[in-house]
Amino acid sequence: MTRNHPDGLRRQDLPARKVVRTSRGLCYISSRGVSSYNWARDPHKKDPMNEPTLAIRRSKPRNLALDVVDTLVERVRTGALPIGAKLPTESAFMEEFGVSRTVVREALSKLQASGVVQTRHGVGTFVVGLGDASAFRIGPEQLATLRDVIAVLELRIGLETESAALAAARRTDANLKVMRQALDEFAAAVNQGLDAVAADFTFHSEIARATQNPHFADLIGALGMAAIPRARLDPANPADIERLDYLKRVHGEHESIYDAIVSQDAEAARAAMRTHLANSRERRRRAAALVNDA
Numbered sequence: 001m002t003r004n005h006p007d008g009l010r011r012q013d014l015p016a017r018k019v020v021r022t023s024r025g026l027c028y029i030s031s032r033g034v035s036s037y038n039w040a041r042d043p044h045k046k047d048p049m050n051e052p053t054l055a056i057r058r059s060k061p062r063n064l065a066l067d068v069v070d071t072l073v074e075r076v077r078t079g080a081l082p083i084g085a086k087l088p089t090e091s092a093f094m095e096e097f098g099v100s101r102t103v104v105r106e107a108l109s110k111l112q113a114s115g116v117v118q119t120r121h122g123v124g125t126f127v128v129g130l131g132d133a134s135a136f137r138i139g140p141e142q143l144a145t146l147r148d149v150i151a152v153l154e155l156r157i158g159l160e161t162e163s164a165a166l167a168a169a170r171r172t173d174a175n176l177k178v179m180r181q182a183l184d185e186f187a188a189a190v191n192q193g194l195d196a197v198a199a200d201f202t203f204h205s206e207i208a209r210a211t212q213n214p215h216f217a218d219l220i221g222a223l224g225m226a227a228i229p230r231a232r233l234d235p236a237n238p239a240d241i242e243r244l245d246y247l248k249r250v251h252g253e254h255e256s257i258y259d260a261i262v263s264q265d266a267e268a269a270r271a272a273m274r275t276h277l278a279n280s281r282e283r284r285r286r287a288a289a290l291v292n293d294a
Contacts, residue, residue: 064099065224068107071097073116076127087117087125102198102225105205109221112214119214143226146284152227153281157274159219160204164257164273165266167210175210179203179258186254190247201225203254207261207273229280246283253279 075081088096093104108125111117115131142148167175182203189196201224208216253276260268 063224063226064097064103065106065110068093068097068099068103069110072107072111073130076116076130081127083127083129085127087127100198102202102205106201106221106224109205109218110224113218113222121214138223138227146287149229150281150284152223153229153277153284156223156227157277157281159216160207160277161270161274163208163211163216163220164261165270166213166216167207168261168264168266168269170212171210171261171264175206176262178206179210179261182206183251183254183258186251190244190251193244196247197225197228200228200250200254203258204228207257210261229284249279250276 072081072087076083081087087093087108090101090104090108093099093107094101097104108117108119111131112119112125115129116127117125118128119125138152143152182199186196186199186203189199205217205220208220211217253272256272257269257276260272
């Protein structure tokens with residue numbers, strides 16, 4: 001027997017599993033028929049018709065590294081961290097701020113690039129002042145569009161191709177260990193349907209450190225994780241098949257870079273890094289072209 005809707009509509013006239021508003025209130029339509037409920041009479045229930053959309057509820061992702069930077073700069077400004085003071089260890093900052101080692105390293109790189117702290121290798125990191133407001137940085141407002149992302153990728157191609165070549169010539173076993181761990185974490189994240197931005201940034205940062213030239217590491221730190229194009233995507237959304245395929249290709253490109261650095265083949269490392277970043281740039285160019293054509 002066909003059950004009738006309160007407004008006279010038949011069950012087969014309505015889509016399944018939908019909420020509709022009728023003259024008698026809201027009704028659920030499912031494979032079992034139509035049922036109504038008056039949300040106004042039950043304060044413990046929320047009217048799904050009045051729920052805000054996901055796009056409205058979603059907030060802009062926080063930049064954890066910038067939060068750490070702002071806190072430490074404020075401590076320098078107030079004198080809580082006086083000039084000449086030695087900063088706590090990375091592990092201490094991880095525990096205090098509840099962030100990963102990658103976030104702490106990004107924050108310290110930004111502080112060093114802006115002249116707030118200075119690292120003395122084998123000794124520690126020390127406060128040297130409030131820094132230079134004109135120091136090089138790329139903030140979130142400079143990564144707002146696809147054109148902005150492409151511009152940063154062009155900068156990275158110039159910087160990181162040479163970084164990879166120097167890393168191949170100068171890397172240590174400790175550098176290789178960090179790179180390998182980052183690649184394994186990247187692969188694990190992809191297999192779980194996650195985005196692996198942190199592992200990606202760790203891999204590129206360690207290549208910069210493997211040059212044994214602190215200026216490369218400082219510049220990569222100044223770019224930050226936001227320079228990884230996928231960092232602009234919403235990590236709460238599960239990756240679809242196309243995106244997973246893309247991440248697997250990125251992982252393969254990373255492995256090629258790593259193999260060249262392990263083999264201490266500077267030219268192969270330079271070429272592999274250029275291919276990797278150029279591929280990323282071309283993907284964004286195609287996406288920008290589609291937007292312009294729309």
